[in-house]
Amino acid sequence: ELCSVIFPSIVDRSPVQIAISSAGTAPVLARMLRTRLESSIPAGYGKLAAMAGKYRDHVKRKINDGLSRKAFWEEVFEGDIAELVYAEKLDEAESRIQQKLANPASKKLGEVYLVGGGPGDPDLLTFRALRLMQKADIVLYDRLVSKEVLALVRRDAELIYVGKTAGEHPVTQDNINEKLAEYALQGKRVLRLKGGDPFIFGRGGEEISHLAERGIPFQVVPGITAASGCASYAGIPLTHRDYAQSVRFITGHLKDNSLDLNWQDLVSPNQTLVFYMGLSGLESICRELIRRGKAPETPAALIEKGTTVNQRVFIGDLRTLPDKVREASAKAPTLIIVGDVVKLHEKLSWFKQ
Numbered sequence: 001e002l003c004s005v006i007f008p009s010i011v012d013r014s015p016v017q018i019a020i021s022s023a024g025t026a027p028v029l030a031r032m033l034r035t036r037l038e039s040s041i042p043a044g045y046g047k048l049a050a051m052a053g054k055y056r057d058h059v060k061r062k063i064n065d066g067l068s069r070k071a072f073w074e075e076v077f078e079g080d081i082a083e084l085v086y087a088e089k090l091d092e093a094e095s096r097i098q099q100k101l102a103n104p105a106s107k108k109l110g111e112v113y114l115v116g117g118g119p120g121d122p123d124l125l126t127f128r129a130l131r132l133m134q135k136a137d138i139v140l141y142d143r144l145v146s147k148e149v150l151a152l153v154r155r156d157a158e159l160i161y162v163g164k165t166a167g168e169h170p171v172t173q174d175n176i177n178e179k180l181a182e183y184a185l186q187g188k189r190v191l192r193l194k195g196g197d198p199f200i201f202g203r204g205g206e207e208i209s210h211l212a213e214r215g216i217p218f219q220v221v222p223g224i225t226a227a228s229g230c231a232s233y234a235g236i237p238l239t240h241r242d243y244a245q246s247v248r249f250i251t252g253h254l255k256d257n258s259l260d261l262n263w264q265d266l267v268s269p270n271q272t273l274v275f276y277m278g279l280s281g282l283e284s285i286c287r288e289l290i291r292r293g294k295a296p297e298t299p300a301a302l303i304e305k306g307t308t309v310n311q312r313v314f315i316g317d318l319r320t321l322p323d324k325v326r327e328a329s330a331k332a333p334t335l336i337i338v339g340d341v342v343k344l345h346e347k348l349s350w351f352k353q
């Protein structure tokens, strides 16, 4: 009882060692975590680290620039040389390292990763998103990227907030495009992290076309868009054999206090309408849909901060939803779903905050 020492679970790849501790609260959980790590970290990691140790000073002398040195080691640890070590071909691995040192690559162009960070829940990231998040040197992120997602980027990466409501001097889109190119030209791996999917109301296309024009390499990683995330976490399938055979993603953003949409198309039956950026336009959206022929009883939902622990779901119809949302003082980000599929929420809702 007097003891203040715990013996954490150890993953031993000497000289690399990982100790897992739950601070005495759940040793079984720590052991399970250890089992997972054991199975995902190659047994040859220790030999790889030992070999890196042997060449560390030499590499430092040969490659002065810190960024290029980091790139050198990442190529060693992620590429063929590591594979040779895992296959116990140590001599061959060493001679490859020596070759690589004799011709260190000239300063390389960086790359931009345009990554969708999903609607909020970090469990919804793709494996590829996570891998690139862990690789990036510098991160330009938006307002809608949740802090839980942001916490998963590489610890020593430089973080730059470029959200559209960034204080008194918001960063313009041109400015973002310029910065992406500028950092990549400096040889950095630049993560452009966006909420949801970068190609859905995300201006991702504009950003990469600027890069393409300048010959800067980039890759795009899709993210779960707010419509998919919110619909799933609210138990509202966007399509359903009995209710909707198509779905539309629409911007509900007001321009000069009005919405310039093709309303005639929107009122046709058997489709689901999903409005992004529609909170301040909710009343106009509902009023206009009714005016153009939708039944006032058409089910409608508004999902606030979907997929997060703060998610709230408001259910009503085109007539009642605006009042419900106003009374509850819902705050952005919110998503509006209109159509008969909303009826399924009562039965299919599963996510408890």
Ligand SMILES: C[S@@+](CC[C@H](N)C(=O)[O-])C[C@H]1O[C@@H](n2cnc3c(N)ncnc32)[C@H](O)[C@@H]1O
Residues within 6 Å of the ligand: 119, 120, 144, 194, 195, 196, 197, 198, 199, 200, 201, 202, 224, 225, 226, 227, 230, 275, 276, 277, 278, 303, 304, 305, 306, 307, 308, 332, 333, 334, 335
């Ligand atoms: C500029 S758009 C970006 C959309 C994003 N690229 C995507 O694919 O989800 C921002 C809008 O997405 C919606 N949105 C994003 N995250 C959301 C969330 N967690 N809950 C509800 N709506 C969300 C809101 O309508 C918000 O106004």
